[in-house]
Amino acid sequence: MDSVEERDTEIKAPSVIDRYYTRWYRADMKGKPCEDHCILQHSNRICVVTLAETHPILQDGRTIKSINYQISNGCSRLKNKVFGKSKRGGQFLTDFAPLCRITCTDESEYTIYSCIRGRLLEVNENILERPALLLEKPSTEGYIAVILPKFEESKSITENLLSREEFERVVSKRSVAVQSQP
Amino acid sequence: VMLPLKDKDKPVVQKLLSAGCCARCVLRFCCVSVQAETLKELHCFIGDTTDSGAAKSTEENKDEPAEDPPSKRPKLEPSLTGAELDQGSTAEKLKDEESQVCVVCLGILQELCDKNQAIKIVEAVKGENYEFDTLVLSVSLPAQLCVREHSCWLHVKTQLREKSIILGKDDVIQVKEAFKWIMQSLVAKELGGVAVSPFEVGVEFTHPETDADCHFLYVSNSSNIFTPGLFFLSHYPCPPIQTTTRCSAQDVQCLHTSVFVAGRYNKFCRSLPQTPWVIDGERRMESSVEELIATPIVSAFRAQGFNFSSSGREDVDVRTLGNGRPFAMELLNPHRSRFNRVQMKQLQETINNSSDKIRVRDLQVVTREAMSRMKEGEEEKTKSYTALIWTQKPICSEDITFIDGIKDLTLEQKTPLRVLHRRVLAVRPRVIHSMTTRFLDPHHFYLGLKTQAGTYIKEFVHGDFGRTKPNLCQLLKTETDILELDVEVGWKPLI
Numbered sequence: 290m291d292s293v294e295e296r297d298t299e300i301k302a303p304s305v306i307d308r309y310y311t312r313w314y315r316a317d318m319k320g321k322p323c324e325d326h327c328i329l330q331h332s333n334r335i336c337v338v339t340l341a342e343t344h345p346i347l348q349d350g351r352t353i354k355s356i357n358y359q360i361s362n363g364c365s366r367l368k369n370k371v372f373g374k375s376k377r378g379g380q381f382l383t384d385f386a387p388l389c390r391i392t393c394t395d396e397s398e399y400t401i402y403s404c405i406r407g408r409l410l411e412v413n414e415n416i417l418e419r420p421a422l423l424l425e426k427p428s429t430e431g432y433i434a435v436i437l438p439k440f441e442e443s444k445s446i447t448e449n450l451l452s453r454e455e456f457e458r459v460v461s462k463r464s465v466a467v468q469s470q471p
Numbered sequence: 472v473m474l475p476l477k478d479k480d481k482p483v484v485q486k487l488l489s490a491g492c493c494a495r496c497v498l499r500f501c502c503v504s505v506q507a508e509t510l511k512e513l514h515c516f517i518g519d520t521t522d523s524g525a526a527k528s529t530e531e532n533k534d535e536p537a538e539d540p541p542s543k544r545p546k547l548e549p550s551l552t553g554a555e556l557d558q559g560s561t562a563e564k565l566k567d568e569e570s571q572v573c574v575v576c577l578g579i580l581q582e583l584c585d586k587n588q589a590i591k592i593v594e595a596v597k598g599e600n601y602e603f604d605t606l607v608l609s610v611s612l613p614a615q616l617c618v619r620e621h622s623c624w625l626h627v628k629t630q631l632r633e634k635s636i637i638l639g640k641d642d643v644i645q646v647k648e649a650f651k652w653i654m655q656s657l658v659a660k661e662l663g664g665v666a667v668s669p670f671e672v673g674v675e676f677t678h679p680e681t682d683a684d685c686h687f688l689y690v691s692n693s694s695n696i697f698t699p700g701l702f703f704l705s706h707y708p709c710p711p712i713q714t715t716t717r718c719s720a721q722d723v724q725c726l727h728t729s730v731f732v733a734g735r736y737n738k739f740c741r742s743l744p745q746t747p748w749v750i751d752g753e754r755r756m757e758s759s760v761e762e763l764i765a766t767p768i769v770s771a772f773r774a775q776g777f778n779f780s781s782s783g784r785e786d787v788d789v790r791t792l793g794n795g796r797p798f799a800m801e802l803l804n805p806h807r808s809r810f811n812r813v814q815m816k817q818l819q820e821t822i823n824n825s826s827d828k829i830r831v832r833d834l835q836v837v838t839r840e841a842m843s844r845m846k847e848g849e850e851e852k853t854k855s856y857t858a859l860i861w862t863q864k865p866i867c868s869e870d871i872t873f874i875d876g877i878k879d880l881t882l883e884q885k886t887p888l889r890v891l892h893r894r895v896l897a898v899r900p901r902v903i904h905s906m907t908t909r910f911l912d913p914h915h916f917y918l919g920l921k922t923q924a925g926t927y928i929k930e931f932v933h934g935d936f937g938r939t940k941p942n943l944c945q946l947l948k949t950e951t952d953i954l955e956l957d958v959e960v961g962w963k964p965l966i
Contacts, residue, residue: 305933305952309889333892337936371896410896411885415937422937430937435888 306428313447314341314456315404319385323463326404327428328450334443336405338388338433340423343460344399347427351393353420358412360387366412366434376437379408384449388412388434391423405446407438475503483627490626490710493573495580499644500627574710575619576646577678578717579612584650588720589657595723596662596672600773602807603727605668608655610647611675613718615684619711620646621703626710669808673724680716730802732768733837733845734819735795736760738785740828741955745784756787763829765800767822773806782845783852783924785958793855793959795832799845810836853904855959856920856928864949865913874908874918874946885938887930901926915954918943929953 306312310329318324325341340347358366364380366388371379382388382403389412391399403409412434416423423431438446451459476484480501487497572578582588596606624640658672687706703709738760748756761779769777781798785791810818812835819834880903886894903926907919920928927939932953934942943951 331888333889335888335891337888374893374895376896410891413937426937430934432936435891437892 310337311447312453312456313450314453314459315402315450316341316456316459318402318404319400324399325456325460326402328404329428329432330447334438334440335410336407336436336438336446338401338404338436339431340401340427340433341456342427344427345397346391346393346399347424351395351397351424353423354392354394354396356417356420356423357390357392358388358417360390366409367414369409369412371408371410376408376410379410379437382407382409382436401433403434403436404450405436405438406442407436407446410435410437476501483631486627487623487710490623491571491574491713492623493571493576493581495649496573496575496623496646499580499646499649500623502642502644572714572717574713575623576616577613577619577681577714579616579646579650579676580653581717583676583718583720584653584657586657589654589661591720592654592658592672592674592723593661596725599725600806601670601725601727602809603668603670606659606662606670606672607668608651608658609671609673610650610654611673612647612650613676613678613682615678615681616646618684618688618707619681622707622709622711625700625704669728671726671728673726675721675724676718677721678714678716678718680714684711727805727808729839730772730774730805730808731799731837731839731841732772732802732834733797733799733841734764734831734834735797735960736764736781736791737793737795737830737832738789738791738828739830741788741790743828744787745781746779748787758826758828760784760829763826764798764822764831767825768800768818769802771810771818771821772802772808774802774804776803777801778803778842780842780845783960786929786956788956790957791960792857792957795830796960797845799837799842801839801842852924852960854922854924854926856922857957857959858918858920858928858932858953859911859955860916860918860932860943861952861954862914862916862947862949863951864947866910866916866947870947871908871910871916874906877903877906877946879904880941882926882931882942883940884927884930885935887927887935888938899925903931928956 306329310331313328313330315326315328316323318326323343323345325343327339327341329337329339331337345351346353360366366380369380371377383406384402384404386403388401388403388409391401393399413432416431416433425431483500484497487500492500573581620643621640624643654674684707742756743763744756744759746761747759748754760781765777765779768774778801779798780800781796783796785796815834815836819831822829822831822834882901882903884899884901886896886899902923904921904923906921909917909919911917918932920931922928927935929935930939930942932943932951934940934944934951
């Protein structure tokens with residue numbers, strides 16, 4: 290192989306997510322404070338739903354008691370099945386479609402939402418087996434679901450989402466608000 | 472030399488001539504093929520003119536018993552002078568008849584298959600500048616010729632039945648066959664070639680004046696099936712109506728059957744897609760493996776297009792090392808097709824000198840079967856890869872030993888997210904047969920892998936959100952990433 294230059298091992302080269310995905314955010318989902326979601330959009334338009342690092346589940350040393358993909362009597366995200374290249378049969382989701390309900394050991398409950406319109410391809414079953422994954426690696430192995438937006442909508446789905454910079458501004462405003470409270 | 476016609480043919484000849492058929496068509500209906508123009512001889516035969524000519528032919532054939540129509544072998548007759556005939560009024564009548572457009576072939580077997588036409592075709596072929604040893608002539612005729620043929624056949628069928636002669640439709644020589652017999656040798660003589668050939672010269676004729684002749688056939692009516700004869704006669708004149716124009720010849724279409732070229736390629740560039748990368752009409756990345764290899768070859772063979780196919784392929788950012796990946800390409804309508812070994816080697820050099828991004832070897836002309844064999848065995852092969860790995864945690868010697876010791880590790884790989892938009896969602900079991908490591912620095916090492924064909928290496932290294940299990944992150948218990956990847960295509964017998 291070609292010779293490799295001295296690599297500065299302190300600074301890491303862009304990660305897989307940095308290279309191929311764009312981070313989009315939905316803050317205070319359904320009005321609930323700090324329930325922030327992060328959507329990772331691949332250059333091929335496939336989206337991965339994850340918890341933003343500011344989400345309450347990831348704060349204050351919480352641990353997870355249970356994760357439930359049964360969102361209603363008639364609907365379990367685990368039953369989702371897609372067929373063929375066109376991914377027929379996948380449950381169609383809108384922005385506020387619930388994906389799962391997470392209960393923490395301190396009895397706090399959170400619903401994770403789709404945040405975008407599209408076809409549900411899969412939900413992460415690894416976090417059912419090992420909920421700690423969600424806490425340790427919320428942006429990668431602890432992802433919630435994979436969604437395929439309609440081809441025509443692949444650009445427009447991000448209209449309701451915040452870019453990374455916009456999200457950071459929202460977050461910094463929160464800490465200012467907290468500080469300025471008497 | 473006399474025409475091989477018999478007494479029994481006389482009424483047929485008479486009836487067809489008065490219906491407006493040309494001499495060659497008349498002879499077709501008598502199951503005789505004659506090269507030269509023989510209208511005069513026909514008139515002779517039926518006794519249209521007085522004295523010697525007529526007498527001779529009838530004398531010759533008088534004692535012959537009635538026979539089944541002879542076989543359709545073409546008989547090459549030398550040009551006839553027709554010196555036996557009277558001049559004057561007969562000649563005038565003949566001249567008129569000769570200039571009339573035949574009601575059956577619409578001129579195809581009249582002036583449209585003479586030496587002048589052959590020369591026109593030859594000029595067109597020469598103009599396209601093909602290289603060939605042999606040629607085959609293909610002809611396209613207006614559909615109404617079938618309708619008119621059928622009409623004439625019906626016209627004479629009744630006549631023959633009276634004489635207890637059976638003339639089957641299949642006994643009549645087809646216009647297309649007669650045309651090809653005449654023209655193939657005329658054209659071949661001018662160009663110097665033989666039939667049965669990969670080079671096809673296509674001649675097409677149209678006759679707009681009579682295109683409507685076929686329209687009655689489009690009528691959808693169940694009565695057609697049960698009484699086809701009646702149906703035909705009630706919709707179409709028998710014999711067919713005379714026309715004022717003859718067929719027109721369209722432009723000659725030349726086509727050489729595809730030629731196939733194969734070889735192996737190496738790729739040394741980490742920013743070169745396999746095929747042109749164009750989105751919304753805009754090119755996203757310069758050039759491609761396909762274009763770099765195909766362009767000089769298409770140019771050398773003077774082909775109109777190509778189909779490129781390789782035995783597997785690699786990502787844009789992956790190099791192909793080792794012996795190289797087998798590929799084959801079909802060259803469409805090549806104007807040049809003969810290349811000897813020396814010339815192929817020169818062509819290979821041209822490709823290799825044109826770019827340092829790829830390299831080609833074993834370039835050779837192959838058969839069509841090579842294209843399909845190309846894809847065979849893609850699944851069976853074992854692949855060798857070298858990857859440059861980054862780790863978050865510093866690597867220790869235990870890690871190295873551990874990796875080196877892994878044998879036949881089975882992975883469960885869900886369809887990687889990066890290809891999921893165009894592939895079926897599935898879980899694929901794939902085996903990594905062995906791995907080797909070469910330490911670079913505490914956070915980097917080279918990883919050599921021997922894997923089953925179809926294994927996603929990148930996903931094995933970074934885990935693809937944990938959707939490939941086990942993965943290198945799990946094995947080394949640290950975040951890992953792949954910075955570079957090379958593939959070495961295994962050794963395979965020469966095509």
